Amino acid sequence: MRAVVYQGSRKLSLEERPVPEPGGDEVLVEVSHCGICGSDLHLVLEEMGRPGSIGGHEWSGRIAAVGSRVQGWREGELVVGGPSPSCGECHACLAGRPSLCSGRGEAGMGRSEGAFADYVRVAADELVRVPDGLGPREAALAEPLAVALHAITRSAVVPGARALVTGAGPLGLLLIAALRARGVEAITASEPAPRRRERAGRVGATLLVEPDALVTPRMPFTIVDEPYDVAFECSGNPRAMESALAQLRRTGTLVIVGTGMRRPKLDHNRVLLNELVVTGAYCYDAGGFEDALTLLASRTLPTDALIEPGDVPLAGLEDALHGLAAGELAGKVMVVPKEAP
Ligand SMILES: [Zn+2]
Ligand SMILES: [Zn+2]
Incomplete structure (x- = not known):
């Protein structure tokens, strides 16, 4: 598959990588849309990222393969990447603030395998189903919303x-x-x-x-x-x-x-x-993705103005990062790995 890999020193490159194998509790998702987040800008332009990593966490896509122990998900379903599970027992979880769960990894460091790629591998318990009637482009707004x-x-x-x-x-x-x-x-x-x-x-x-x-x-x-x-x-x-x-x-x-x-x-x-x-405000409310998807599916948000009209291919990611940092691009930029035929 193709993936945009952070090289260090503010550089990105489009590389060929093997399609990841989902583990027993994981699924493989074919990425449809992946929004560029402010954190992606920090990771690249402020050199906070780890060289060799792939950015992109605001994605939607269809399940392409399901790990052997995964239940409740099947190939072809439209999903978005949701929050990592919280422990339910720590001080923050008991206070109804799961985004601050002490069991979660260090905040803001990003993952090494993001969705600026043809495929992304993800734990099945981090998936959120997209409601009927909502397409992948709007659904990719779920995380920032x-x-x-x-x-x-x-x-x-x-x-x-x-x-x-x-x-x-x-x-x-x-x-x-x-x-x-x-x-x-x-x-x-x-x-x-x-x-x-x-x-x-x-x-x-x-x-x-x-x-x-x-x-x-x-x-x-x-x-x-x-x-x-x-x-x-x-x-x-x-x-x-x-x-x-x-x-x-x-x-x-x-x-x-x-x-x-x-x-x-x-x-x-x-x-x-x-x-x-x-x-x-760090990350999400409990149930925040479901609330965001419900709001998007209600069609009351001006998504035409919230999303930049021109989707960009993987090869256009670096230019889009600079356009966003310069304030030339106003709305959410969607990266679409699958270029139009
Ligand atoms: Zn984000
Ligand atoms: Zn917790």
Whole structure:
């Protein structure tokens, strides 16, 4: 099979690899679509990846082979890659926060065998079935949408609240669309790239601003004129986090969703004086993939604007990574290994 392999030093190459043999508890999936995640950008462009590894975790595809001990799955079924199972017994699991299960591997390190390839091998207990009527292209949004839904859960936002989203890349756009679907109607998107700002409006943001429009008051007890109940930082840019915090009303909540290697400064006085909550959102709610697939199957999300119109072949992955990092591509880019005949 063909696979895009990380070479180290920000380089990718398209290689021939043997099709993986599924073990007894595994299945082999023929990849249909695989979205490019912000984490794939970090792995390659910030050199966090392990040389020899294959990226891509936001995939959909059809089961091509089933391991000898696998029950309940058969060849040809349309599936997406779901969360790795949690132990159900640790402190985080008992608190209903399975994404923080202590039995899981180190966060954010990625797998060595991803789906930027013709086939991906996966444990059968990590599969999630795609509901009838939902195609593989939209279904590949399940993972990042589950991330967006988890961020909404962490924010405890209620319908009627005012929300700020900083960074309207693929994840910010999904978050805006998911907020609308959850009944939040006043959504401001702050984004420097014009193409992404415009796209934020198409997926449901009601006010579009450039980052400089968000002014941080000089004194930490001063609240801006039109403050937000919740802010979602999706850019990973330290200045965006600093300015998002300053847009909150008293008791407001900032949810950190975007990752980045540069650290922001936290105005602890503003947090203290206004009893702000700063939290992170890592991965998914329990049942987050099922919720995401149900929402996608409801056909209420503007998937045309959430997914970039041009799908890219495996050989186009590297260019797409740079296009995303430069903010030239707004929506989720789908890699499609099977090129059109
Ligand atoms: Zn992802
Ligand atoms: Zn656990």
